[in-house]
Amino acid sequence: MARVSPETHDEILAAAGRRFALTGYRGTSLQDIAGEVGCSKATVLYHFANKEAILTELMAPAIAVLQALDERLAAHRGAAAQQVAAEGFVDLAVRFRREIALLRGEFPELLQQPSFAHIHRISERLIEAFAGGSERSSARIAALVLLAGISETCGEFADVPDEELRSALLALVRRALEPVD
Amino acid sequence: MARVSPETHDEILAAAGRRFALTGYRGTSLQDIAGEVGCSKATVLYHFANKEAILTELMAPAIAVLQALDERLAAHRGAAAQQVAAEGFVDLAVRFRREIALLRGEFPELLQQPSFAHIHRISERLIEAFAGGSERSSARIAALVLLAGISETCGEFADVPDEELRSALLALVRRALEPVD
């Protein structure tokens, strides 16, 4: 064999993205990925330190945007924060709906892992912003349902045009969130 | 040892419920359950045909209520169906939020399994009812986000009183769903 192609790294990444999207992170084995690329499992682990490193690299762009949103969010309060969070999160979900779909149902476990630890703090801030800073349980419930619902489903809408999905989600969020006092 | 207790069946079921709620269905091994009960893994498999049978028995009450809702739903259309679905699903989510939490992130795989196949059809009808029978993509998007969001999060609100959670979710759903033309 000996393919000697420096693009193998990217091929593996693309194949992993496809497989993860189909069967989830845990549901995809290194052998699956290797099979899709047409190389051996050992080759996959030659290009990536371990399985998690593949996921980390795949999610990097989305996480960068999420962190940028978090920083913008830190500068706002109340109704302003709610609006920034709504627009920012919907935009994120639409743009990276394929990447987010990879994680469907694996958020709880993955968020425990050290390399995703900071995501937990960011999601806390998102919830608070969605809730309009309110301590009322009904506000927090609405915030959590919307954030989780969008995260879990946005991958389903691969064939909906970006702009159509964005406006539908934004309209939904604006109807659904409790107005800030 | 030889505990010779006919209640072992129920002990296993309770222990499995606790473990599944903590670490999910796939994330819980038969050994984990056995360890929590204080018996051997072989004992677990003496009382249950296989791992899936434990889950099936655990979910039976919730599934029965879901099926009843589906039948009620079959008799309604448009706005009436939307209202029946909203009240019925919220009630289901609140009453069985512990059971639903067991499945967090495992809906996709589990729905593929034969013993849960009919759930897929039921969820289709729920989505259609939530969307008010509309074909507009924005209506279906809102329906899916709400259903998935509530399913994924209701387990988080174990310490919120039933009535408070019910009214919060119902208010959210009524705000969020598009009104039927």
Place this chain on the structure above:
DNA sequence: CACTGATCTGACCGATCGGTCAGGGTCTGA
């Protein structure tokens, strides 16, 4: 030519999984 470093692989490892099985203890009723 020899050497080097990058790429790739088959064979292998330990761990864990769900599940099977033969057999041993205990209780009950004839």
Place this chain on the structure above:
DNA sequence: TCAGACCCTGACCGATCGGTCAGATCAGTG
């Protein structure tokens, strides 16, 4: 007393997982 039903277990199985490693192959370089 004893057969048999019931309950339980340790030992074991095949499969699969993520990951390691020594070595084969190749391109470039001096």
